[in-house]
Each structure stands twice: as structure tokens, then as C-alpha cells.
Amino acid sequence: MTAPLLDIHLTDDDLTAALRTDARTGLTASPKSLPPKWFYDARGSELFERITELPEYYPTRTERALLEQVVDEIAAAAQADVLVELGAGSAAKTRLLLNALTAEGSLKTYVPQDVSASALRGALTEIAAEYPDLGVHGVVSDFTDTLHNLPRGGRRMIAFLGGTIGNLVPTERTEFLAGIHEVLEPGELLLLGAGLVVDPAVLVPAYDDAAGVTAEFNRNVLHVLNHRLGADFAPDKFEHVAVWDTDNEWIEMRLRATEAMTATVTALDLTVDFAAGEEMRTEISAKFRPESLTTELTAAGFTPTHTWTDPARRFTLVLAERR
Incomplete structure (x- = not known):
């Protein structure tokens, strides 16, 4: 088992500085935010x-159930050498992807990214022990402005799950997807989880x-x-x-x-x-409509190749290729 790597591009001092900026901006705005x-x-x-x-909170269990159902299809379509997970945290549901990609035989490296160094350290130790043949390379950063710090090499699939894309307003989503496009090479992939408009x-x-x-x-x-x-x-x-x-x-x-x-x-x-x-x-x-999500991804330079949706049409997973 190779010892996991951890790159730190975001310190507690950086986080405090960002909090100070966001708090001053938001608390002096009208309306406040x-x-x-x-x-x-x-x-x-x-x-x-x-x-x-x-x-009441259906998104997490709906996405997980969908991922369990289609993860083998994702792995077969992706053929990824490297799985990058943005906002990995404890990397709990990542094991579904890791198991499927490992079984597919393509995966060589897992790259979890998160703002929390402590959460990542725990995840790195567990994943390295559970998958001794897998290289593990953690990155402590903020995915909104430090995507360029992600390691390169191999055929990468960036996973951005949990519907977190919905926390960004449209202009922020445009910038975020443009940033993903910039760090990926043509033919590399984005796996996006998004909540759909429901009642x-x-x-x-x-x-x-x-x-x-x-x-x-x-x-x-x-x-x-x-x-x-x-x-x-x-x-x-x-x-x-x-x-x-x-x-x-x-x-x-x-x-x-x-x-x-x-x-x-x-x-x-x-x-x-x-x-x-x-x-x-x-x-x-x-929350998104399938056609609007396709439009945003296409505008950012991606070609959606596979889309999966749960039976109640509450959540979707989209695999998109960087053009």
C-alpha cells in the first residue's frame, strides 16, 4: 500500500480571511446574505x-439509490484512470464509484478534494486501507477558485455530486463549469449530480x-x-x-x-x-429541468453523453465529456 498524498492549498488562515470578506460583503449588502x-x-x-x-429530505437517499442502480454503467462508460471528487468530505458514497471503477479495471488513482483537511485526512486513511492497490491523493482547496490545483495525468473523471451545483447562482455556475472545462483535457469527463424541479x-x-x-x-x-x-x-x-x-x-x-x-x-x-x-x-x-442542465453544460464546452434519472424524476446524474 502506497502512503496517501495530501496537498494543502487552503489553510485555516485562508478560510478565516475568506469568511471575513464574505461576512463584510454580505452583512453590509441590501438585502443581507x-x-x-x-x-x-x-x-x-x-x-x-x-x-x-x-x-422529508429526499435528495441524498434519492441520489444514492440512483447511483447504486447505474454505477456499473457509469464505470463502463467512463473508463476513468483517475476519479476526482469535489467536496468529498468523508467520501462515504464515493465507495460506490470506487468499487465499480475498480471492478471495471481502469481506476488507478482517487483524488478527493475538500476544504476540510481533518475530514480529508480521515478519508485518506480509510480509503488507502480499503483499496491498497489504489493511489490516493487528497487536495485541500476551495473548488470555486482553486480547481487549477487538481493533479493532472491519466484519464480523469471529476465527480460533483449531492446537488451542490444548485448552491451556485447562474453566473457562479457559468464560472464554475468554465473552470472545470479549463482544467480537464478534451475527452475527460464530468459526472454531475443535480436535483430536478419537483412539486x-x-x-x-x-x-x-x-x-x-x-x-x-x-x-x-x-x-x-x-x-x-x-x-x-x-x-x-x-x-x-x-x-x-x-x-x-x-x-x-x-x-x-x-x-x-x-x-x-x-x-x-x-x-x-x-x-x-x-x-x-x-x-x-x-433545481433543474433536464433540458436546462444540458444547455448549461453544452454552453460550457461539454457534451452530455449519458443521463440517468430516478423513477420519480427528482434527481439526475449526467456524464458529460469535455470537448
Whole structure:
């Protein structure tokens, strides 16, 4: 077994600097907003794992069931030497791909990418032990602006699963897909998992569960600001809001101030006023129609070659080749 490699292109200081920038920009904007990546400290990650197990939250189990059903087809079509996974985290569902690609006989290297060095270290150790013949090369980076740090060589397939593409607004998606196109060679592949537009009666409860776990997850961004930037937000004074935006076809999560209040962000020397009832956007989760996803991929220089969709048409996996 070869010892796994770990490239670190993003340090805790880098993350703190990015948080400072995002917090200052978002908290001084009108309307206020914060990027969803700041939900995910250790507590936020734990809360999200709980969300994926809730009866209302169908995306994770739907994607996994679909992946289980078609993973052998993906492996046969891809013939990938290298599997790159963006936002790998603990690399839990990656084993489906690793097993299928290994059985296909093509896979030589697994490259998990994540912002969390601790999560990656744990995943690297486990994967290297489970797949002793596989090279494992972790990359600590932010996939939105450091794709150029991914290792090159071999026929690569980049996997971007979980519907995370929906957290990007259209201009960000365009930039992201252009960045993927730039780092891949012609003929290399992108495996994209995306949520589809479904009945809002099914969709909205997935982001506003009866047990209130998503509400706690949403408020966790304020705990992160308190902990990392010395802020004094009162998270319990904010209500969780999840609405379906028909025009943009995305779920929007917000935090609504239940009373007028003022918060101080010590690290930014910033005072933030909230009016009673004022809402701050913390996440979008765009849902797609198959034709719109094809259009975006084609515009970015990809040719979708295979598409798989679950029987209820709630989630899709698209294998696209870089032109």
C-alpha cells in the first residue's frame, strides 16, 4: 500500500480571511446574505448529516439509490484512470464509484478534494486501507477558485455530486463549469449530480422539516460568525424560512429577525442592524429541468453523453465529456 498524498492549498488562515470578506460583503449588502459554505463547521456538518436522514429530505437517499442502480454503467462508460471528487468530505458514497471503477479495471488513482483537511485526512486513511492497490491523493482547496490545483495525468473523471451545483447562482455556475472545462483535457469527463424541479409540496418540506433540524442548521451560520469572528448574534432570535422561488426555480433559505436588534462583529469592527422581520438569505438550492442542465453544460464546452434519472424524476446524474 502506497502512503496517501495530501496537498494543502487552503489553510485555516485562508478560510478565516475568506469568511471575513464574505461576512463584510454580505452583512453590509441590501438585502443581507451569507454564502452557504459557512454552515459547515463541525456542528454544521453533524446537523447536515442528521438532515440527510430525515423523512422529508429526499435528495441524498434519492441520489444514492440512483447511483447504486447505474454505477456499473457509469464505470463502463467512463473508463476513468483517475476519479476526482469535489467536496468529498468523508467520501462515504464515493465507495460506490470506487468499487465499480475498480471492478471495471481502469481506476488507478482517487483524488478527493475538500476544504476540510481533518475530514480529508480521515478519508485518506480509510480509503488507502480499503483499496491498497489504489493511489490516493487528497487536495485541500476551495473548488470555486482553486480547481487549477487538481493533479493532472491519466484519464480523469471529476465527480460533483449531492446537488451542490444548485448552491451556485447562474453566473457562479457559468464560472464554475468554465473552470472545470479549463482544467480537464478534451475527452475527460464530468459526472454531475443535480436535483430536478419537483412539486413544491415535496420540495419545501425537504428544507423545512417538522423536527426543526434544518432550522438549527440554518442558524448555525450565526454560531460560526460568533465563534470565528467574535460576533454576538443571538441565533435563537432568528426564524428559519424556506421558500420556493418559482421564477428562478430554486429554494431560498433565509433567517428572519424576530425583533429589531443590533449585532457587533468584533473582528470586522462592524455593527449590523436588523429590523424586525428583516430577512437574510443564507442559501439557494436551484433545481433543474433536464433540458436546462444540458444547455448549461453544452454552453460550457461539454457534451452530455449519458443521463440517468430516478423513477420519480427528482434527481439526475449526467456524464458529460469535455470537448
